[in-house]
Amino acid sequence: MVCVKLTDSTSVGTLSLSLSLSLSLSQVKEMSLIRNTILECQVCGFHEAHSRCMPSPCYKGVHCMxxxxxxGYRCGPCPEGMVGNGTHCEDVNECALAQPCFSTAACVNTATGFxxxxCPPGFSGxxxxxxxxxxxxxHKQECTDIDECAHVNNTCVPNSVCINTVGSFKCGPCKEGFTGNQTTGCFPRRSCSMLSYxxxxxxxxCHIxxxxxxxxxxxxxxxGNGNTCGPDTDLDGYPDExxxxxxxxxxxxxxxxxxxPNSGQEDTDNDGIGDQCDEDADxxxxKNVEDNCRLVPNKxxxxxxxxxxxxxxxxxxxxPNSDQKDTDGxxxxDICDNDIDGDGIPNVLDNCPRVPNPMQSDRDGDGVGDACDSCPEFSNPMQTDVDNDLVGDVCDTNIDSDGDGHQDSRDNCPEVPNSSQLDSDNDGIGDECDDDDDNDGILDFGSPGPDNCRLIPNPNQKDSNGDGVGDVCAQDFDNDTVMDAVDACPESAEVTVTDFRAFQTVILDPDGDAQIDPNWVVLxxxxxxxxxMNSDPGLAVGYTAxxxxxxxxxxxxxxxxDDDYVGFIFGYQDSSSFYAVMxxxxEQTYWQxxxxxxxxxxxxxxxxxxxRTGPGEFLRNALWHTGDxxxxxKLLWKDPRNVGWRDKTSYRWHVSHRPQVGYIRVQLYEGMALVADSxxxxxxxxxxxxxGLFCFSQxxxxxxxLRYRCNDTLPDNFDSYHKPVQMSLHVKGT
Structure with missing residues (x-):
């Protein structure tokens, strides 16, 4: 022990300072020791026991760094099929975002996908x-319609009509030449070959x-009348003798x-020579070539x-009125008639001056009456119709799911082709997709049914002779007062006779004035x-579909x-969509x-x-050109003989069109001989x-x-085209 004697005040102060410094140095050493200890702990693994990624704060399966x-950490991206910041991830609903499946209801969203x-019944994929x-x-799921009629055996009873529909099929009546129904079967009808004479x-x-x-x-x-026939050189339906x-x-x-040809046999001056070949018809x-009234005497x-x-x-x-049009007859x-349509309302006040409409109804208030308005629900005072489909541009959607020429919003069977739009019971559902066309409680093809008078109400189904056809429709199936034998459409009360008096003129090259428009004269x-006239390409199209x-x-x-194009059309839907036989x-190169x-x-x-362009120079040249x-x-067929028509020679054509299956056949006769057959x-x-009819520069x-007749019967040669194929599938609607 050291004893220090302090003799004055200076010595005491010096000692106090020395002790304070000694204490501070001791604290510094202790802090240094603590730091070193911590560093040593980190080296020995203490830090790993307290890592920011242990346990991982990220979503399950997401990498932590x-x-x-x-x-102090960062999470990687969310797993595929999920969205989020890595810490929180949520499933992506692919069904809602992209709708990848054929049907929205058939899409199943899973935890990380879909x-x-x-495919639904009636479809494959x-x-x-x-x-x-x-x-x-x-990636989209593709499901294609199965043509059950073509690929499935025993869809309908043998010798009956099978009609494919989207996702299903429909069994119709017996084929031509057979009688019966889907319940009893279809059996050979009495035929000409069965006759003993x-x-x-x-x-x-012969026809039965x-x-x-x-x-x-x-x-x-x-x-002639069929029982007696004589030669008919000009093929107009009248014999030479x-x-x-x-x-x-x-x-x-x-x-x-x-x-x-002059199927009306018009003879204005009653001299026994028809107007068509009489040099002085009146x-x-x-002479006709000099007469300004060739059918009315006026010296x-x-x-x-x-x-x-x-x-x-x-x-x-x-x-002056070169067209001589007279709407009300x-x-x-028309050009000098104060009431063109004859409905009693002067033209200046008539909101449909060319269509009779005495009530003058105008739902959309555009000044054009409903009777002649191409968009009666939408204002379109200009009535523009660029594609000539009788639907105004402002309401023309051009969305036609079944391809029958009627947009879905106006189609009474939007998923079943039915250009005729026939609705026999006026219930807003077309006959083609209506199970009970006459609304008599008896189903057309089913139970209770099938209806033996599909278009005329007859709940009692009376059939006196047991031939499968009810008494009330035995002679007149559609009840239009025209007997079936002479009815142009025996199963449609809306069409009874061939008539092109009302037609729509469609100009296929409306620009320019190189040639005039066609001039049609109806007889x-x-x-x-x-x-x-020697005219631009044009069509005269009837209004009946x-x-x-x-x-x-x-x-x-x-x-x-001249030596140009003549022909006719069918399947006309608009001025960009139709079939032409021409x-x-x-041979000739078009001058433009x-x-x-x-x-x-x-x-x-x-x-x-x-x-894709519609009427104009592209379509004009495409029609002139032989080939695609x-x-x-698209050129579907061409007569391989490469023979042109002859002047002053009559040709008879016949075309069969079955749009439900796409069947087309064209036949051409010169005199009595069949000279071309597609x-x-x-x-x-x-x-x-x-x-309608087609002409181009001729x-x-x-x-x-002219004659047309409704006919949905499939020709015999179509059966050889569609050979049934065995398939295992579930058919909707059977």
Whole structure:
């Protein structure tokens, strides 16, 4: 022990400072020791026991990485099929975001992906599953309709009609030549071959009508009543010589123009020579080529206005009107008629001056009455209709799921092709998709049923002779007062006779003035049309739309000048969508080489027109050109003979169209001989539509003895095209 003696105050202060310094140095040493201890602990693993990633703060399966920044860790991306920041992840609902499945209801969202249920009954295709929105957007489940009628055996009873529908099929009536139904079966109907006698002329063919009666029709190139037939050079339905028919049928009378078709047999001056071949049709001493009233005698040839019609036959003698149009048929031309449609309302006050509508209803208030408004629910005072489909542009969606020419919003069977839009019971559901067409409680094809009078209410189903056809419809199936034997459409009360008096003119090259538009003259109550001008390509289209149809007629170029196109159309849906049968006389390059060089070859052609541009120079040249024009016209068939039509020669055509299966067949006769036959052509570009006539740069064309008849019966040769294939599947609707 050391003892220190302090002798003065200075010594005491010095000692106090020394002790304080000693204490501070001791504290520094202790802090240093603590730090070293901590560092040693870190080295020995103490830090790992307290890591920010242990336990992991990230979503299960997501990688965790430590960082020096707050909060000291970082999570990787969420698993595929999930979204979030790595700490929190949520499943992506691919079904809602991308709708990858054929049906929205068939998409199942899983924890990290999705899967599609199998295609619905009536469809086939692979299953689909995946992960993530991008995959779902780039991969779609494809389910294609199964044609049960083509690929499944025993869908309907043998010898009956099977109609494929989207996702299913429908069994219809017995095929032509068979009787019965889907319950009792279809058995051979009484046929001509069963008769013990020959009822028809040797140059005629026999038919057994729906009611079992025998009917005879003269073959092409012959005319008469079927029991007696004689040669018919011009194919207009009248024989070259009078025939001794006991029923005094008008078609047994001698043709008054043997070499020029005139199915109306018009003879203005009653001299026994038909107007079509009479050099002076009205007998006024002035030849037709010089006569300004060729069907009305007028030796003075007075013509007060500047058109080509003399006062004696001019329905507006003081106002030029070259078209002589007279909408209400009152003898006064539209251009000078104060009430064009004859509905009692003057034109200046009439909101449909060309369509009778005395009530003047106008739902959309656009000044155009509902009776003539192409969009009665939408204001469209200009009534523009660029594609000539009778639907105004402002309400034309061009969405047509079944391809029958009617947009879904106006289609009474939007998923079943039915161009005719027939709705026999007026319930808003077309017959093609209505299980009870006449609404009598008896199903058309089912139980209770099948209905033995599908279009006429008859809940008692009385059938006195047991032939499968109810008594109330035995003679007149559609109850339109026209007997089935002469009815153009025995199963549609809306169509009874061939009539093109009302038609729509469609100009296929509306721009420019190189050629004039066609001039159509209608004769014989709408069963004969003459086109007089060397014109731009154009159509005369009837307003009646058809499902299955047989369309026939005679065409004749009544001049020796020019060599261009004549023909007819079917399946017309709009000015960009129709089938055309057209015939050029000689090979020729179209005189306008723009937008592309078009070369026409002789020979009958069948074309499917599906134009992306519509009427104009592209479609014009595509129609002229023989062959395919991508995006405009597809050549379906061409007569391999490469023979053009001949001047002043009559040709008879017959086309069968069954749009429900795409069947088309074109046949052409010259005189009595079949000279061209397309055979069976299958194309479904247009699933039905309207009928009409076609011309392109050719004048003086006569389309005579026109006839159409509704017909959905599949021809016998179609069976050889579709051979049933065994498949294992579940069929909806059986």
């Amino acid at each position: 430590e960082t020096l920044e707050y909060p 899967r599609c249920e199998p 692979p299953q689909l599953s995946g992960t993530g929105a991008e995959f779902a957007k780039s 020959e009822p028809c002329d040797i140059n005629a063919h 009508e729906r009611n079992g009666e025998v009917s005879c029709v003269c073959n092409v190139g012959w005319a 009078s025939l001794p028919c006991i029923d005094n049928d008008k078609h047994c009378k001698m043709d008054n123009c043997i070499h020029t 007998g006024d001493g002035i 003075d040839q007075q013509n007060s206005d500047t058109d080509s019609f003399g006062d004696a036959c001019d329905n507006c003698p003081n106002v 009152n003898g006064e031309g 014989n109550q709408g069963m004969e049309i003459v086109q007089t 058809f499902n299955g149809v047989d369309f026939e007629g005679t065409f004749h170029v009544n001049t020796v000048t 015939w050029k006389q000689t 080489s723009l937008p592309f060089r078009a070369v026409a070859e002789p020979g009958l052609q069948l074309k499917a027109v599906k134009s 024009t991508p995006g405009e016209v 055979g069976m052509v299958i194309d479904t570009t247009m699933r039905g539509g309207r009928l 004048e003086s064309i006569i389309w005579s003895n």
